[in-house]
Amino acid sequence: MSTTDRGRPHVTLKTASLGSTGMEITRVGFGAWAIGGDDWTHGWGAQADDDSVAAIRYAVEAGVNWIDTAAVYGLGHSEEVVARALKGIPENDRPYVFTKGGLVWDPADRSAGARRVGEPASLRREVEASLRRLDVDRIDLYQMHWPTQDGTPVEEYWQTFVELKDEGKVRAIGLSNHDTKQLDRAEAIGHVDSLQPPFSMIRRDAAADVIPWCEQHDTGVIVYSPMASGLLTGTFTTERAASLGPTDWRSRSSDFTGEGLQRNLALVDDLRPIAARKGVSVAALSVAWTLAFRGVTGAIVGARRPDQIDGWVPAADVALDEDDLDDIAAAIRSNGIGDELTRP
Secondary structure, eight states: OEEOTTOOEESSOOEEEOTTSSOEEESEEEEOSGGGOSSSTTOBSOOOHHHHHHHHHHHHHTTOOEEEOOTTTTTTHHHHHHHHHHHTSOGGGOOEEEEEEOEEOOTTOTTSOOEEOOOHHHHHHHHHHHHHHHTOSSEEEEEEOSOOSSSOOHHHHHHHHHHHHHTTSEEEEEEESOOHHHHHHHHTTSOOOEEEOBOSSSOOGGGGTHHHHHHHTTOEEEEBOTTGGGGGGSOOOHHHHHTOOTTBGGGGOGGGSHHHHHHHHHHHHHHHHHHHHHTSOHHHHHHHHHHTSTTOOEEEEEOSSHHHHHHHGGGGGOOOOHHHHHHHHHHHHHTTSOSSSOOO
């Protein structure tokens, strides 16, 4: 048993230092995108809040010590659900709470896409709203969700993030979906504590540039969609894809339809014997593969019900050997998902 700087006990899950933040985080964290519900542009379909609360609490009981959400998930609703779940967890056992800003929506039109805004006053309003919805005095990690589209340069919005950290509104600051040039520009203003890029067997670009950048700059990396939004769980099927409703963004994705779907499901079939010999699910294998890359601190893994967590939480302790990595690389290549960056 080990103890974090909060005094929170951990029995089984390994931890890693999140860059230079002083936070020791479990190698898997709870992703709260799907629990935002379906009443917005990028929803995952209908979701019961009671299931979401139960899933968060179950993850914490299993040893997970951080939650990643965002203001835009459910247009504020995900943060509110996270707050509700935290109320039932003793103070010493509470997980770190990471959230993101920079996406502004129109409350009068929930079907409209959010705007990428970096104007300092807007960001300050967002932070206050997130603090209120999450019902916390300080956000453990505050991240800029996307580069802006309102003309605000990286230097200007990152300066605001640095000020928020200095003021104690947030403990650490990070970027999400930013490239190495943008990281360089931000780092010149103030240290980038963490980066959140997409990374999975299906989407591997981050391993070529931003993850090595972070390793060189002592910047933590928490990757998102390591199971490719459900495709690499081992439970997704053609029938399930066909049943995705119009309020689930995946129903409009090329990875979940047509040839893309068949290619991805074929990859999963080739991963099954590898997962079986490791004694874990395909979901855990997929997440463990991302964690095997140098520079990756942790992986954000979503869940909508408590039972889904059992499938991926063992990834924190899975050690992949050379044979495993070779076989996974061969499966990626043989299914036409590219020849580059197929293994750590």
